[in-house]
Amino acid sequence: MLFSSSDCEEKTSYGRVYKWTEDAKKKISLNCKAKSILCCALSKKEFNHISACKSAMEMWEKLRITYEGTDKVKETRIDILVTQYERFQMQPGESITQMYNRFTDITNGLAGLGKTYEMGDMIRKILRSLPASWTPKVTTIEEANDLKRMSLEKLIGSLMAHEINMERLGESSSRKKHNNALKAAEDTLSEESDGVESAEGSEDEEAFLSRRLQRILAKKKYHSGRRYFKKGKDLKKLEVKDSKKSEPICYQCKKPGHIKAECPKLKKT
Structure with a gap:
């Protein structure tokens, strides 16, 4: 000055x-x-x-x-950061480190504007911002520690260790599910192969039966044709015989086709 x-x-x-x-x-x-x-x-x-x-x-x-800014601008910024602090929640898919970085950005901004919170309040805020899957860990921390004397570094370290354990358990469970899925897929494939083999066997049997049936039908058709052919021949013979029987027989020369009065031998005599 x-x-x-x-x-x-x-x-x-x-x-x-x-x-x-x-x-x-x-x-x-x-x-x-x-x-x-x-x-x-x-x-x-x-x-x-x-x-x-x-x-x-x-x-x-x-x-x-x-x-x-001026005092009015400063108050507006404080109000914005306080609102972000009160609505602070851990985002889906966010790690503990990322969540803590967002939290420190808000608290540091408030501290720069003259607004500070006590350590116990900040620790409770972080615990309340965790999702429902972290409820057992939050309960354990609250029962085992005095939140007013606990530091943020100790809290974040404990949460990061629990996060690593959860990831490890999640990987083992996903690996187990993957193995079960592979086993189920192998069983399904074996069942399908057995079904295909049985289907192929049944198809072979059906083909064999159809070929055998075709042979039987062919034989029947052949024999029926022969019978029909023989019957035709027999009918023709019978017709010839019947026609011969129906013709008149000469009593003079004993030949068919004319009567005794028309016999050529008698005419010659």
């Missing part, structure tokens, strides 16, 4: 003469050091904002207003 000349003036017989006191020199030295530290820590863009400031206090106040 700037100091007036009255802080370091001395009265003499010749009038007022301004002279630095030891206290003023210390204050000026500290102010210059603070300005130097701020200027070294800032980027070029931020340095341009505060380069016209004459004291470290003025530089710091300008930076505070730039990044924190």
Whole structure:
């Protein structure tokens, strides 16, 4: 900060003469050091904002207003972060490390704005944010520890160890399910192969029976054809015989086809 000349003036017989006191020199030295530290820590863009400031206090106040805003902006940011803190929950598929990083981002933002929580409250908030599958572990932690004296690092370490055990158990159970599924698939395939073999055997039997039936039918058709052919021949013979029987026979020459009055032998005689 700037100091007036009255802080370091001395009265003499010749009038007022301004002279630095030891206290003023210390204050000026500290102010210059603070300005130097701020200027070294800032980027070029931020340095341009505060380069016209004459004291470290003025530089710091300008930076505070730039990044924190006015009191109204600060209260709005606090309200937003408090809402995020109160609604904080562990997301599906999120690990303990990822969840803790999100939680620390919120609490650090609140601490930067002047809003802090006690350690016990933060530990209870983390335990309440865990899903229902973590209920046995949460109960164990609450019964075995004093949450007011417990540190966040100890809590997160315990939760990470439990997470590793859960992953290991999940892998073993999934491996067991996979083996059971493979065994069931093998049994199904063996049953299907047995069914195929039996089906092939039945198909072979059906083919054999159908071929045998076709042979029997062919034989029957052949024999029936022969019988029909023989019957036809016999019928023709019978018809010839019947036709011969129906013709008249000559009593003179004993030949069919004419009667005795028409016999050629009698005509010749």
